[in-house]
Amino acid sequence: MIHISILVPLGHTSLVNIEGSYQILSELNNFLAEKGREPMFEVQLVGLAPEVSQRNRLFTISPEVLAADVKKTDLIIIPSLHGDQQKAAALNQEFIPWIQQQYQQGAAVASLCLGAFFLAATGLLEGKPCATHWKMAPAFREMFPGVHxxxxxxxxxxxxxxxxxxxxSYLNLLVYLVEKYAGRDIAILTAKSYAIDIDRQSQSPFIIFEGQKAHLDEPIRKAQEFIEASYQDKITVDQLSDMTAIGRRTFERRFKKSTGNTVVEYIQRIKIEAAKRDFETSTKNINEVIYDVGYVDTKAFRTVFKKVTGLTPLEYRNKYNKQTINL
Incomplete structure (x- = not known):
């Protein structure tokens, strides 16, 4: 029997992650029965307290067991913890040695969305790849530079x-885990039963690039604002360096440190974000949008756009703008 522990952290936590994971994973034994197979899973809500209030006491979760009483588990699910991530980690500090011990004993550990912050706080993510909500990527990198x-x-x-x-997207990870433990046939049945898009690999189409301005380098912020106001024009590193009165090499180093992007990457992202807005709202054809955001080489634009969004310009427009027609 595979024991699954869905954590119920203290503080503001995603009820959707907890309840959704519990519902889907608890149904697996029924799916196995449909295939003539024996039950495989035991799913429990695991907490640090007998009751955990959520949403200003609108909801209360009663974990089935406390972490201290779970001596052996096979899979730990960490839901999204909201608010100040350092405070959330401190509030749930008692979970950390338990998670570390279970991992050392062979358990797998899965984080959902912002749960990656808490997983990283355990040290188990150091040097490993990680995904989280795209909007929190800058904050995550600042807190955990050793995580990829x-x-x-x-x-x-x-x-x-x-x-x-x-x-x-936590639903995609759940289906992925189902396939790991129960096989492809049960994963497909789970995906179909809950209308989950199986095998979705990227959250790129959903990312909104807002520019990383949570830094204190005022000249670099000035350069960012200039790029965002003048993205239709040809902008060079030398131009920005002269404008901020910073030597080119120093400017490039400070820009990368402050924003996480090279100057060229930042300009590209701003242009792509402008093009995405046009594709979502206007009736311009693809080439008109490309020229309007300052690209002359349409092939280069299409390459960069696909790299950033995971979709071609036409696929993106058709996905988000149903009023347009294919041109």
Whole structure:
């Protein structure tokens, strides 16, 4: 029997992650029975207290067992913890040695969305790939520079450590885990029963690039604002360096340190974000949008757009703008 522990952390936690994981994973034995197979899973809510209040006491979760009483588990699910991540980790500090011990005993550990912050706080993610909500990527990198964050990924896996991307992409990780433990046929049945898009690999189409301005380098912030206001024009590193009165090499180093992007990458991301808005709202054809955001080489634009979003310009427009027609 595979024992699954879904954590019920203290503080503000994703009820959807907890209840959704419990519902789907608890149904697996019924799916196995449909296939003429024996039950395989025991699913429990595991907490640090007998009752955990959520949403200003609108909801109360009563874990079935306390972590201290679980001597052996096979899979730990960490839901998304909201708010100040350092405070959330401190509030749930008692979980950390238990998770570490269970991992050393052979358990797998999976984080859902912002649960990656708490998983990283255990030290188990150090040097490993990780996914989380794309909007929290800058904060995650700042807190855990030793973790290989992969902004675009829906799922990462290495050494019995699993993570999922933002929000409802936790469903994709659950189906992935079902396949790991129960096989492809049960994973497909689970996906079909809950209308989950199986094998989705990227959260790139959902990412909104807002520019990383949570830094104190004012000249670099000035350069960012200039790029965002003038993205239709040809902008060079030398131009930005002269504008901020910083030597080119120093400017490039400070820009990368402050934003996480090279200057060229940042300009590309701003142009792509502008193009995405046009594809979502306008009736312009593809080439019109490409030229309007300052690209002359349409092939280069299409290559960069596919790399950033995971979709071609036409696929993106058709996905988000149903008023347009294929041109």
């Amino acid at each position: 964050l992969m902004d675009d990924k829906i799922i990462t896996e290495e050494g019995r450590i699993f993570t999922s991307g933002g929000a409802y």
